[in-house]
Amino acid sequence: MMIVGEWIKDIQRDRENIIEELSKELRQKHPWLLTKKLVGRDYEKACEIVRTAVLSNKELLFEEKDEAFRRIMGQVTGYGPLQEFFVGTVRVPDISRPVDASEITEIMVVPAPDGPPKVFYSCHGRRYYAGDNYFPDNKVLLEYCQKICDDSGRPLVVDSPIQDVWLKDGTRVAVVAFGASPLGPAVTMRKSPLLMLPLPMDELVKKNMLPEFAARLCRDLLIKGYAKIGIFGRTDSGKTTFMKALALFYPRYKRIIITETSYEFFLPGFDNCLNLVEVISAGVVIVDMTMLCNVVNRSNPDISIVGELRSKEIVPALQIAASTSCFMTTGHAGTIRDLRTRIVGMHRDAGIELPRDSLDETISTLFDFIIFLGKETRTKEEKRTLMSIEEVVPGGYRTIIRFDFDEFAATGKRRWIYENTVSKEKLSRLAFQGAEILPEYKEIKQKYLY
Structure with missing residues (x-):
């Protein structure tokens, strides 16, 4: 049995060596396989080159060639054994x-x-x-x-x-x-x-993440009115997905500057859009979010997007929000109370002890509206869900639309409640900045939204 086992190992080792040698030859003959991002036509061309080389190899058995092709493609793409997911x-x-x-x-x-x-x-x-x-x-x-x-x-x-x-x-x-x-x-x-195009807002409505009325309100008031928006939720609640869907409503000619710790926010078709990301070398941060936010302040954007507020970058982000009419970001917080705690902690990371009596004023500088997202786990679909849209008003917060937890608990139906209209003062300012003020935004005509 030991002899048979060793023989099988020898065969496997020989096959590994053949595949590795073939992969090495391909990389030497076509060095671009290692340097290009293999997507679209480049990926198809790479597949053709590798498949031809594998099929013409006389050392591999016929039944070994599919595995050899997958292995080599995994190497040249960098995906390795996980290639099927890409x-x-x-x-x-x-x-x-x-x-x-x-x-x-x-x-x-x-x-x-x-x-x-x-x-x-x-x-x-x-x-x-x-x-x-x-x-x-x-x-x-x-x-x-x-x-x-x-x-x-x-x-x-x-x-x-x-x-x-x-x-x-x-x-x-x-x-x-x-x-x-x-x-x-x-x-x-x-x-x-x-690799992933942003989902438009109507797709999120189809997935029942939010009611159509809430999507139209966000478009007509928040986006057309160039409001300052914070999108918050816990992990995997769809924050970046929702922010991308909102951003697709902006005019394509507007100058948009996006800052992130890593490149995640891509807006196809926006030719005047600039993406800035942190630079790290040998484990040392060379360019951090604070530096990037300072660049934004000097670059005169129409729309400023900070991928996520996590820590001390809140200080320059505040400067961006105070100096521009249109600002958007995300962060981890499930409620207003969570957000207030996070804001204090972020300032502390920056070496600033934010007085509690200045907290709500700081939030009002950052945001006109705060959108909270969640993810229900009662059903198999585990749908990402709009939890609420909050208007930031002098001295507090005003709930515009909220998810109806009682209805969901009782019947399993997804329903939202249109609780308050946007304040008259905020509607007037948004109208000045281009918002489309429809009658249903001034008066609640339908309380329950589906």
């Missing part, structure tokens, strides 16, 4: 049709204490288990992670066990290994915005 189609439970890989938004690899690492993915706001047949063990997964990190110039080593890096296509990769993850390396990949 190109082609995927079979997703509960969805009858084959799902295009572009609909996969996130891939997670989790170590297992007693077997191969397990792979999960997100599609349409839900997470699914893909299997444990992608990496045979933690050692292979670690080598995969180290290759990605080395390619980004940020080695994954014992002294630096946490890395935030990118694939060639812009996909963001968070890696945790060694002592920081005792069971083995763990990976989270968030797809590049270049």
Whole structure:
């Protein structure tokens, strides 16, 4: 039995060597395979080159060639064993049709204490288990992670066990290994915005994330009126998705400047849009969000977007909001109370102790409106949901539209309540800035929204 086992290992080793040698030859003959972002026609051309080379190779058996093709394409794209989540189609439970890989938004690899690492993915706001047949063990997964990190110039080593890096296509990769993850390396990949076009607002309405009336109100008042908007929610509540959908309503000629810690916010068709991101080299932040926000203040944008408020960048973000009429950002907070606590903490990160009696005034400088999002977990769909739209008014907050929790608890139906109109003073200012003030925004004609 030992002899047979060794013989099988020898065959597998020979096959590995053949595939590796063929991959090396292709990289030497076509160096652009390693430098270009392989999307669209470039990906199709790469497939043709690799497939031709594999099929013409006389050392590989016929039944080995499909696997060789997948392995080599995984190497040249940088996707490795996870390539199926980036190109082609995927079979997703509960969805009858084959799902295009572009609909996969996130891939997670989790170590297992007693077997191969397990792979999960997100599609349409839900997470699914893909299997444990992608990496045979933690050692292979670690080598995969180290290759990605080395390619980004940020080695994954014992002294630096946490890395935030990118694939060639812009996909963001968070890696945790060694002592920081005792069971083995763990990976989270968030797809590049270049691979995923923003969902328009009518698609979010179709998905029942919000009622059509709320979508029209956001467009007619908040966007056409160039309001300052904060979009808040807890993890995976759809904040960036919602902000992109709102931004698509802006005129395409407007000068938009976007600042982020990593490149996630892409607006196709906006020719006067500038994306700015943090720069990190050898684990040291060279250009941070504070510096980027200061650049925005000097660049005269029509619309300023800060990808997310997390920490001390709130100080320059305040300067942006105070000096421009149109500002938009996201952040982690589920309620006004959560937001007030977060704002104090962000200032503390910047070395500023914000007086409590100045807190609401600070929020009113940042925002005209605050939109809260959530994600229900009662149903299988786990739908992302508009929780409320709040107007920031002198001395407090005014709920315009809110999700009806009582109706959902009693019947399972998704319903929203149109609780208050926007204040007369705010409507007048928004009208001055271009908002479309319809009669239903001045008077509540339909209380319940579906």
